[in-house]
Amino acid sequence: MTAPLTETGALGPTGSLIMAPFIGLGFGWFLERGGLGNAPKLAAQFYLTDLRVFKVMFSALLTAMLGGFWLDRVGLLDLNLVALPETFVLPQAVGGVLFGAGFLVAGLCPGTTCVAAASGKLDGLGVIGGLLAGIVLFDGVFRWIGRFYESTPMGAVTLADITGISRGLAVSLVTTAALAGFAIAEHIERRRA
Amino acid sequence: MNRIHRTLAIAAATLGGAAAVVGARPMISPTQLAAEIDKQDDHISAVDLAELIMKSDQTLRIFDLRSKMEFDNFHIPGATLATLSRLANDSLPHDSTIVLYSTGGAHAAQAWVLLRMRGYRNVYFMREGVYEWMARVSWPRLAIDATSKEKIEFERAKVLSRFFGGTPMTDVPRTSIPQGYWTGAPNDGALDSAGAVEQTTKVIRRRGC
Numbered sequence: 001m002t003a004p005l006t007e008t009g010a011l012g013p014t015g016s017l018i019m020a021p022f023i024g025l026g027f028g029w030f031l032e033r034g035g036l037g038n039a040p041k042l043a044a045q046f047y048l049t050d051l052r053v054f055k056v057m058f059s060a061l062l063t064a065m066l067g068g069f070w071l072d073r074v075g076l077l078d079l080n081l082v083a084l085p086e087t088f089v090l091p092q093a094v095g096g097v098l099f100g101a102g103f104l105v106a107g108l109c110p111g112t113t114c115v116a117a118a119s120g121k122l123d124g125l126g127v128i129g130g131l132l133a134g135i136v137l138f139d140g141v142f143r144w145i146g147r148f149y150e151s152t153p154m155g156a157v158t159l160a161d162i163t164g165i166s167r168g169l170a171v172s173l174v175t176t177a178a179l180a181g182f183a184i185a186e187h188i189e190r191r192r193a
Numbered sequence: 194m195n196r197i198h199r200t201l202a203i204a205a206a207t208l209g210g211a212a213a214v215v216g217a218r219p220m221i222s223p224t225q226l227a228a229e230i231d232k233q234d235d236h237i238s239a240v241d242l243a244e245l246i247m248k249s250d251q252t253l254r255i256f257d258l259r260s261k262m263e264f265d266n267f268h269i270p271g272a273t274l275a276t277l278s279r280l281a282n283d284s285l286p287h288d289s290t291i292v293l294y295s296t297g298g299a300h301a302a303q304a305w306v307l308l309r310m311r312g313y314r315n316v317y318f319m320r321e322g323v324y325e326w327m328a329r330v331s332w333p334r335l336a337i338d339a340t341s342k343e344k345i346e347f348e349r350a351k352v353l354s355r356f357f358g359g360t361p362m363t364d365v366p367r368t369s370i371p372q373g374y375w376t377g378a379p380n381d382g383a384l385d386s387a388g389a390v391e392q393t394t395k396v397i398r399r400r401g402c
Contacts, residue, residue, distance in 0.1 A: 062205055066205060066208045066209065066212070069208075069212055069217070070208060070212075072217070072218055073215065073217065073218050075218075080221070080312040080314060081314070083288065086284075086286055154284065155283065155284020155285060155286070156284050156285070156286055157284050161284065166213075166216055166217065167216070167217035168212040168213045168214070168215060168216040168217050169212075169213045171209060171212035171213070172209045172210055172212050172213035173213075174209075175205055175206065175208070175209025175210075175212070176206075176209065178205070179202055179205060179206060179209075182198075182202065
């Protein structure tokens with residue numbers, strides 16, 4: 001059996017709907033256990049005193065990348081069937097800055113907001129209200145920003161596509177960068193402690 | 194760094210380093226490509242394409258691989274002029290339904306292989322190229338002694354033909370309908386000659402379609 005099961009037909013729409021809450025609950029549970037439902041801890045990364053968000057996110061990225069690459073390599077996963085989002089350089093850069101600013105102010109990102117709200121934190125519920133208001137606002141102003149939203153398209157590209165290096169080498173370089181990042185983060189935390 | 198962290202870091206470094214050495218699995222194997230061609234999963238009929246266009250399928254991308262002059266003269270609605278080198282480099286959403294056509298079928302078939310090798314899944318080409326569109330959508334024909342199955346197919350094509358400004362023709366002598374016109378795939382050139390395509394193009398252009 002080859003993954004992704006939803007794309008190969010092994011898991012139909014009903015099976016996907018049944019699986020989705022389990023995956024969502026699992027994701028939320030790990031975020032909570034990682035301490036990412038706590039706004040002050042999340043905001044601490046911007047002051048370089050607690051870099052757990054960086055480490056958790058890069059660990060997830062590294063695990064998914066290495067897992068995806070090797071499962072595909074041994075034939076248990078078909079990476080061609082995994083959805084690859086499109087890149088729009090300028091709007092995504094602006095969106096990233098906006099996201100970072102919101103993260104700093106709220107101390108939460110969308111996933112951790114849900115975790116915080118689910119564990120009864122009032123700030124989490126407040127940020128969820130802000131998220132929903134933002135969605136409505138975005139819909140209202142899309143007619144004016146739609147052109148910018150779709151500007152500077154690059155298509156569904158990967159690091160290997162952009163740089164011309166092989167996918168294997170790209171995986172190796174990202175792994176090296178992530179491990180170096182972990183070492184630097186640990187060093188910064190020790191100095192700040 | 195505790196022992197678990199060190200072990201995980203070594204495991205990640207090993208897997209990451211090995212990735213560069215072994216390289217990625219080829220996007221698609223020649224055996225898989227051959228199987229798709231054998232199963233005839235590689236092509237789409239002009240009538241099926243016309244239906245997708247009529248339904249405004251948002252994932253549909255149609256590429257015309259003929260010359261700019263031929264494209265400017267006539268192209269399938271919604272098609273974009275493309276070259277093999279552009280298709281080899283440009284990125285498209287991976288959930289796109291890509292349809293390729295050229296004058297006949299050869300050039301589009303080459304582009305099909307190229308895009309499948311790049312990992313695009315929903316890629317199809319029209320075996321008879323623009324001729325097929327002309328014959329089956331612009332100018333569908335029904336023989337005077339048509340079978341009931343041919344009549345059903347013709348009714349489907351008639352609706353599409355009118356949508357795209359074509360002219361369905363009925364009571365056509367059987368001899369002017371290529372063998373396999375409705376039921377299978379006629380050979381290259383059997384649907385229409387290049388001259389007839391040009392003539393059809395002129396008629397359509399005069400109508401302002």
